[in-house]
Amino acid sequence: MARAATTADAFNAVAEPRRRQILDLLAQGERPVNDLVALLGLAQPQVSKHLRVLREVDLVRVRDEGRQRLYRLNAEPLRPIHDWLRKYEQVWNERFDLMDTILAELNEEDSHGDD
Amino acid sequence: MARAATTADAFNAVAEPRRRQILDLLAQGERPVNDLVALLGLAQPQVSKHLRVLREVDLVRVRDEGRQRLYRLNAEPLRPIHDWLRKYEQVWNERFDLMDTILAELNEEDSHGDD
DNA sequence: TTGACGTATTCCGTTATGGGTATACGATTG
DNA sequence: CAATCGTATACCCATAACGGAATACGTCAA
Numbered sequence: 615m616a617r618a619a620t621t622a623d624a625f626n627a628v629a630e631p632r633r634r635q636i637l638d639l640l641a642q643g644e645r646p647v648n649d650l651v652a653l654l655g656l657a658q659p660q661v662s663k664h665l666r667v668l669r670e671v672d673l674v675r676v677r678d679e680g681r682q683r684l685y686r687l688n689a690e691p692l693r694p695i696h697d698w699l700r701k702y703e704q705v706w707n708e709r710f711d712l713m714d715t716i717l718a719e720l721n722e723e724d725s726h727g728d729d
Numbered sequence: 730m731a732r733a734a735t736t737a738d739a740f741n742a743v744a745e746p747r748r749r750q751i752l753d754l755l756a757q758g759e760r761p762v763n764d765l766v767a768l769l770g771l772a773q774p775q776v777s778k779h780l781r782v783l784r785e786v787d788l789v790r791v792r793d794e795g796r797q798r799l800y801r802l803n804a805e806p807l808r809p810i811h812d813w814l815r816k817y818e819q820v821w822n823e824r825f826d827l828m829d830t831i832l833a834e835l836n837e838e839d840s841h842g843d844d
Numbered sequence: 845t846t847g848a849c850g851t852a853t854t855c856c857g858t859t860a861t862g863g864g865t866a867t868a869c870g871a872t873t874g
Numbered sequence: 875c876a877a878t879c880g881t882a883t884a885c886c887c888a889t890a891a892c893g894g895a896a897t898a899c900g901t902c903a904a
Contacts, residue, residue, distance in 0.1 A: 648881080795901065
């Protein structure tokens with residue numbers, strides 16, 4: 615074995631900056647591929663590939679219109695990610711990092727205590 | 730060029746299921762590596778590697794204690810992800826997907842309209 | 845100091861990902 | 875029917891990333 619399946623879920627789909635950009639653009643409305651190509655400044659095939667990944671996790675839906683394919687956002691699969699993160703929302707509001715800082719400093723002290 | 734740097738940011742760090750598990754465990758409190766090894770059922774080196782990735786994006790902090798290394802969650806870097814997702818929160822609450830369904834059906838009709 | 849323990853790092857092999865380029869395919873236009 | 879447009883796919887390359895196994899390194903105990 616080498617790597618676990620990757621782009622198979624929304625987490626991975628969204629880990630790619632370009633794909634996030636695509637979603638951001640589609641959030642404004644339906645768009646044909648060439649629009650995205652222009653806006654992203656990428657080559658058309660790469661955009662199509664990213665769209666494929668997004669389609670596979672159902673983050674985008676397509677609609678044929680003549681020779682164009684209009685892509686549209688489907689945010690639904692993002693919800694599990696959001697839900698997962700919600701657990702941590704509290705954590706970063708509390709000042710645990712203050713304790714971290716203290717611990718880190720103690721650790722530092724410890725490290726160069728005897729050089 | 731081949732791939733853009735990957736594990737360099739929190740998005741990618743969190744895209745790995747095992748790493749999410751690790752964070753989930755650390756959310757309960759500080760833990761030494763071997764604890765995680767036992768709980769995850771992974772080999773120790775793999776756990777250390779995942780921890781390294783998490784450390785590099787500052788999602789975990791370490792503290793030496795004797796020959797143990799106690800890892801602790803730092804949720805802070807998750808906030809940008811959460812923020813990014815918040816934009817879409819509204820989208821999946823609205824019933825845009827209803828329109829999607831309709832459009833999809835129209836498209837379907839269209840596809841096998843003339844067989 | 846030697847040995848055991850806890851953890852990090854290194855090396856290896858495999859996979860799959862992302863970019864680039866060429867090309868295939870369907871739809872429209874003339 | 876031919877040419878063109880819009881998009882998807884195939885192919886190639888380089889590299890990163892994961893798992894596995896061995897090993898290095900620091901710390902503690904005897």
